[in-house]
Amino acid sequence: MIGTMTSDPQTGGPARGGSAAVPLDRDQLLSELYQEHYRSLVRLAALLLGQREAAEDVVQEAFLELYRNTDRITKRSSADAYLRSIVLNLARSRMRRRLVARKHPPAPQPDVAGADAGIAVSEDSAELLAAMRALPRRQRECLALRFYEELTEDETGDTLEISRSSVKTHVRRGLATLTEKLEALR
């Protein structure tokens, strides 16, 4: 599924489709998956978190998690999907921690959406992305997977372990909410 990311400039390594049947070497797998997916996963996490550093941390944690569980990965494709769902999970809990912290002032967090110094987007885009991050979890994840990862509805559903029709619903609701927000801004 992540194989659709051919536009990634770092993906031009040697062909490695035939390693599926044999037990995967842990270090080789880490290296391959890093080359193939690290950058795009950091971008996905950043999209959800609005912050590059936190995104990178999340993706590294996800890789270590997978590294630990290599024994159970028998197919490359399942490693891809596994990795992506860990990133989503970890991003989710980062976000949650931030929400909790916001509710409880003793731990002030400066990193509200879009505050990352290194990422400068137009005001309209910043507002839209902030609104997306404020959507309910499933909606923002569906939007990210559909419009950034460009996954199909089925692939999105598989990643999130929800049905295809749920994906449809979440995307539609998310877009409806964003449309309202945009109109309110105008």
Add this chain to the structure above:
Amino acid sequence: MTDRERQTEEQLKNAIGEFTDQVEPADDAWAQLRGRADNLVPRHSRKTWIGLALAGAAAAIIAVLGFAALNSGDDDTRVATDPGDDMTGFVALTLDGQLRRYAPDGSDRGLIAETGWQYDEGDDFPPPPDFSVSSGGTVYFARPVPDSSCAVDAQLGSEIVSVPLEGGDPEVVVPVGTAPAVSPDGSSLAYLTTDSRQQCFDLPELTPGIDPSEVRTATSPVLEIKDLDRPSNLDSVDIVTAGERSFATGDPLVWSPDGSAIVLNAFVGGEKITPHIVLVDVATGSGRDLYTRSGLGTTPFAFDGENNIFVDATDFEGSSVRIGLIPADDVEQAPNAASVTVVHEVPAAESLRALSTLPGENAPGLLTVVEKNASPQGAGPVIYFGPGQDGAQRTLATDMVDAAWIPGTTAADLVAPTVSTGFVGLTGEGELRHYGASGEDLGLVADTGWKPGSDFAQPTFSVARDGTVYFSRAVTDLECPRSDQFGSEIVSVPINGGEPDVVAPVGSAPAISPDGSQLAFSMTGDEKQCYRNDGGDTSVVVVRDLGSSESRKVTIHPDNELPELVIPPGYPLAWSPDGSEIAVSLLLGKEQQAAVAVADLDNFSARTVFMFGTGDGTPALASAGEKQLFVDASRGTGEGAGWIGITDTDVPGPATVDTMRVPQFIGLPGAQRLLTLSTLPGENAPGLLVTTAPVLDSQSGTASVYSDGQESAPRVVAENVLAAVWISGTTDDVSSAPAPWE
């Protein structure tokens, strides 16, 4: 989709592109990652879950490289237990947060561990820790981690530790986890952990009908299964997800008997969140709804040996706890509390806290903890329901928060308590119930089928030291010559209930001998099966040896004459403390004067020792020691009418109320009449157990204890009791034990 939404979609895609194009990994990202993977330290860290995970990865690498010695499992946290040890009974959590071990009869076997949790009045936080007992004798429990720096008050750090049943220092098994459940074969531990590997759990404060997005922003626990057969520092954890379900923190997990599935409380998404019990297939991780119930909080559940599932079917409108059973065949239908078959009900209870069963054919029934209306919030009795849907119930412990069987327990461990104390009482509903010495209701013994006002005689009963209850009950399917006649048989039943066995097809007023070896009862003289309430037939006393089943008939010939006499059904018998004599209350002569005769079992002679004053009702009678009897010395029906007297039996000629030679009377308070009297032989006898009733009321009675048998203030131990008999094993100083309300 509207045009505007399509426009939004385009804008969003552009914004995403604009944003993500600027995100580049750090230059040294690979070096960082490689370094983090290489620098994993193979040791236990209880600080964070990541610590364990990383340690596991490092150890796995070392094993791959050939250092197999590290593989040998010295880090296994399970504790082997001597197989000869008695693995029976149950484990329960007290209000003080102690996990204690109890024998099958409820006797305390000592502290296992302090959980660190404590009941705090008026505050549900933190929730009581869950625990699970393995067949190997290891107790796994969750305990709060006080030093975890949780951001919010409503969050809780929790770790899972293990400790042997014998007690000891708990060892950390899972640094971030709650709701441990050992698989039936003991090989795996299932638990909930946080999906973020952060240490803090959110409180299970989810309420039905809230907006799903609110739930999604709360911590959603992850179900993990850890392989206990492999060293804990190796990769041995499976993560199970079940689609769009949020598992509820702090609720119990239960394995199916075959270990293929885990059942747990979950919140199923949709427009509104509703609590469900879901079954998660361990192999596939797929989840399936089993049962739903309205209302708040945990829904306890448990499998029986045949894959049927006990569930909480309590109706929040009602004032009783109800336990339902979902047949194994029906689990596809996901029934709800209203449609499930109720198999057990506990009146005057508020909510069900825990259910525990053992798998297998010998499963000894259902262990429950219910919260009684009047108890401290969150605690209640541990109630045992015998196997089967009609199994009798018995209270094994009080004021517990949670309880679970120890997996070695079998039905044989629970047939009857080895030593019983307290008394058995007959309620106004005709139930024989077991009461503790202070009057606490310990459960149903048997339903006699009699009710006040029935045509046939009130049941009489006697309780042996081993907990066997002998009682008389009417045989109503006999063809008797007169409509006011009926049959009476004597049956026995364990004090914890069950199906009664017939001991004597014709008989009444059973009385077990002080040494428990013989059973005396009265019978119609010519072995006619039909009794009349007023007697009407010459009667005999039968003494049966319970070992050899041989019976001897003792024909009562008071004073060596043969006046007309009858022993009406239900007229009590009383053994002398040395077992050499039996006192019998009877009706004497044409006038049917109520009297007491004493039969000497050595020479079968009998003599009249006491003539009752009124002859009203069924005269009460009990041994007061060697050659002394407590008798009903009531003299009328007015205020202060009820009296208990003591009469000597070794003086010639019958005493009467007026001429009693030992003027020791106990006046009953108010206009009370005496119903029954019960004493125990021996110096440690806990006093005189008396039931009384208002003179004009035949349907309500009160059981009281007179501590020393002398004139003293009675201590009421039970209401709504028409007859009460000590269990003959009761010898301690129970009479001085404070009543529950004192």
